[in-house]
Amino acid sequence: MAIRAVGGVGPGDSPGVVDAGRASLPPDVAPMSYWRTVAWRLARDPATLVAGGVLIVIVLSAILAPWLAPYDPSAGSIRLRLAPVGAPGHVLGTDEQGRDMLSRLLWGGRMTLVAGLTPVVVAFLVGAVLGVLAGYVGGLANTLVMRTMDIFYAFPAVLLAIAISGALGPGLPNTLISLSIVFIPRVVRVAESATVQVKGLEYIAAARASGSGVGPIVRHHLLANVLGPILVFASTQVSLSIILAAGLSFLGLGVTPPAAEWGLMLNTLRQSIYVNAVVPALPGLAIFVTSMTFNLLSDGLRDAMEIRA
Amino acid sequence: MSTGYEPRPLLQARGLRKHFPLRGGMLQRTYAWVRAVDDVSFDVYPGETLGIVGESGCGKSTLARLVLRLIEPDAGTLIFAGEDVRAARPPRMKRLRRDMQLVFQDPYASLNPRLTIEDAVAFSLLVHGRSRAEARERARALLGRVGLDPRLYGRRYAHELSGGQRQRVNIARALVLDPKLLVLDEPVSALDKSVQAQVLNLLLELKLERSLTYVFISHDLNVIEYVSRRVLVMYLGEVVEMGTADALAQSPKHPYTQALFASAPTMDPDRRMDRPPITGDPPNPIDPPSGCRFRTRCTFAMPHCGDAPPPLRAVGPDHAVACYLYEAAPATTTAAGR
Numbered sequence: 001m002a003i004r005a006v007g008g009v010g011p012g013d014s015p016g017v018v019d020a021g022r023a024s025l026p027p028d029v030a031p032m033s034y035w036r037t038v039a040w041r042l043a044r045d046p047a048t049l050v051a052g053g054v055l056i057v058i059v060l061s062a063i064l065a066p067w068l069a070p071y072d073p074s075a076g077s078i079r080l081r082l083a084p085v086g087a088p089g090h091v092l093g094t095d096e097q098g099r100d101m102l103s104r105l106l107w108g109g110r111m112t113l114v115a116g117l118t119p120v121v122v123a124f125l126v127g128a129v130l131g132v133l134a135g136y137v138g139g140l141a142n143t144l145v146m147r148t149m150d151i152f153y154a155f156p157a158v159l160l161a162i163a164i165s166g167a168l169g170p171g172l173p174n175t176l177i178s179l180s181i182v183f184i185p186r187v188v189r190v191a192e193s194a195t196v197q198v199k200g201l202e203y204i205a206a207a208r209a210s211g212s213g214v215g216p217i218v219r220h221h222l223l224a225n226v227l228g229p230i231l232v233f234a235s236t237q238v239s240l241s242i243i244l245a246a247g248l249s250f251l252g253l254g255v256t257p258p259a260a261e262w263g264l265m266l267n268t269l270r271q272s273i274y275v276n277a278v279v280p281a282l283p284g285l286a287i288f289v290t291s292m293t294f295n296l297l298s299d300g301l302r303d304a305m306e307i308r309a
Numbered sequence: 310m311s312t313g314y315e316p317r318p319l320l321q322a323r324g325l326r327k328h329f330p331l332r333g334g335m336l337q338r339t340y341a342w343v344r345a346v347d348d349v350s351f352d353v354y355p356g357e358t359l360g361i362v363g364e365s366g367c368g369k370s371t372l373a374r375l376v377l378r379l380i381e382p383d384a385g386t387l388i389f390a391g392e393d394v395r396a397a398r399p400p401r402m403k404r405l406r407r408d409m410q411l412v413f414q415d416p417y418a419s420l421n422p423r424l425t426i427e428d429a430v431a432f433s434l435l436v437h438g439r440s441r442a443e444a445r446e447r448a449r450a451l452l453g454r455v456g457l458d459p460r461l462y463g464r465r466y467a468h469e470l471s472g473g474q475r476q477r478v479n480i481a482r483a484l485v486l487d488p489k490l491l492v493l494d495e496p497v498s499a500l501d502k503s504v505q506a507q508v509l510n511l512l513l514e515l516k517l518e519r520s521l522t523y524v525f526i527s528h529d530l531n532v533i534e535y536v537s538r539r540v541l542v543m544y545l546g547e548v549v550e551m552g553t554a555d556a557l558a559q560s561p562k563h564p565y566t567q568a569l570f571a572s573a574p575t576m577d578p579d580r581r582m583d584r585p586p587i588t589g590d591p592p593n594p595i596d597p598p599s600g601c602r603f604r605t606r607c608t609f610a611m612p613h614c615g616d617a618p619p620p621l622r623a624v625g626p627d628h629a630v631a632c633y634l635y636e637a638a639p640a641t642t643t644a645a646g647r
Contacts, residue, residue, distance in 0.1 A: 034423060034466070143337065201418045201419075202413040202414075202415055202418045202419035203418065203419055203420055203421040203429075205374070205379055205411075205413070206411065206413065206419060206479075206482060206483075207432065207436075208379055209377055209379055209406060209410060209411050210406060210410075210432065210433035210436050210437075210482075210486065211402070211403035211404075211406035211407065211433070211436055211437065212432070212433075212436040213436075216432075216435075216436060220421075220424070220432065221421050221424075224421070224423040224424075225421065225422065225423055307422045307423075307466075307468055
């Protein structure tokens with residue numbers, strides 16, 4: 001019969017037979033673990049390396065702002081308003097109140113990074129829990145969670161952020177709350193769909209067939225395969241969060257004057273654009289570079305975390 | 310009907326049924342049911358291999374999951390080694406699961422991409438309270454037994470292995486708890502012919518070595534004939550014929566079984582049949598034909614075939630068929646019909 005006629009040994013499936021490439025491996029040397037592979041790939045991606053370098057500079061300068069800034073960011077001088085870039089004593093010029101732009105940009109980076117990162121971190125934690133729960137439990141829990149998220153999803157992100165911030169009032173804490181509410185439904189959606197997809201795979205069924213309870217299945221089989229995609233998605237949202245946070249400040253709904261924040265600086269400097277076009281563009285440039293950096297990093301992360309043979 | 314085997318079956322399935330609801334709309338209302346498995350009964354005796362064969366979508370995989378209680382049957386009883394599987398509460402069920410395991414069809418989806426194959430095999434042992442060191446030791450020994458040198462492959466991830474190698478890992482994972490019954494759901498269908506033969510031979514060796522009992526599910530008659538002693542033929546969620554592999558090969562009774570054999574490629578000139586294989590797809594299991602579900606594709610369909618589903622009737626020792634063509638024979642008393 002046919003099946004017996006082809007009983008030969010097939011190439012590529014010869015069990016235990018060592019091919020040339022593997023023969024050089026000393027026995028029992030473990031191939032790289034998953035996270036080491038990811039790190040190895042990241043370290044070999046030029047775009048990610050450059051973006052990583054830029055991000056480190058941005059973060060360090062924000063952290064070290066009190067020591068790096070040459071002037072008090074809120075001390076102005078009527079005589080030195082709108083000094084151009086390269087003015088003596090003020091490398092990046094001064095703003096419309098004569099405050100040193102370099103100092104304000106350094107201090108402003110702190111605010112912008114906090115306002116950009118915190119909502120995404122909060123949304124990642126809350127969204128992952130809600131999404132995995134909805135996806136794994138299914139049924140009524142899923143319907144409840146997902147339909148609630150749909151309500152928030154119905155509004156455009158900017159509109160929702162403005163509406164919530166407007167209701168809560170200006171200030172950094174309220175900005176963080178409103179942006180978290182904007183990002184949670186997005187993360188929940190991604191987490192839920194990733195969970196539903198993984199839950200249907202046969203290795204989950206195999207784990208159930210082994211007699212395992214829900215806890216170990218979720219820990220070892222579900223989360224390990226679901227958190228990666230959620231993390232990558234969350235990282236793509238950082239740049240949007242930075243822009244939204246700056247946008248809220250620009251509209252007067254975020255950080256309040258006289259604090260330095262890039263979006264707020266853009267707002268107050270915009271009337272001076274006909275006097276000096278370069279200085280008002282600086283906060284915009286800072287926002288652009290920072291959000292680009294996060295975008296490039298999340299692209300690199302997505303590629304590096306892909307499982308491939 | 311006596312056999313040389315131990316008279317008490319290892320697994321007894323009676324009237325297993327699973328209808329999946331199709332939900333839709335705002336309120337997730339059920340608007341239809343997919344009749345995946347309908348009133349299926351069979352016995353599996355210790356040490357034998359029961360083959361289950363049928364087209365795609367006939368409910369074979371659902372049946373495999375019902376037998377292992379990975380999905381809950383709507384009706385029917387399942388007795389495993391004298392214990393009522395469906396009545397088992399979680400602690401007892403966990404113990405029962407050690408004795409019945411499943412090998413999956415898809416070598417890609419059945420292994421967690423984030424676990425090394427060693428950990429994938431060891432997981433079940435950890436679930437049952439073995440120490441990490443012992444679990445790892447036994448997992449590695451078993452990987453060696455299924456033909457994967459643990460020193461070379463133990464710490465590799467599933468995506469670094471070929472389909473055949475993954476299927477070996479799957480087999481090792483199913484065997485690591487020393488089960489009595491192994492349900493194999495199309496274990497070789499996703500593999501190349503040459504690799505199929507190797508994996509099948511490995512399965513046969515393991516069966517002898519560990520005195521296992523197999524329920525072997527496949528759509529490939531050649532494979533089923535090669536491995537099984539008794540065969541159950543399914544069509545649209547129902548059993549249409551059951552008998553020894555030899556009886557079915559020599560004189561298939563049900564028109565569907567005949568068509569299956571006619572459409573299976575064979576090298577044997579004595580096995581060539583004149584009857585053309587059936588054409589078209591099986592009807593929708595949401596709305597199966599009344600009476601005999603095969604009548605819409607059957608060459609011998611008679612007017613009364615649509616009246617009521619035909620019962621399984623014995624047509625020989627160890628051979629039963631559900632078809633009105635054999636109405637002269639008396640209906641079997643038990644649906645399992647041995």
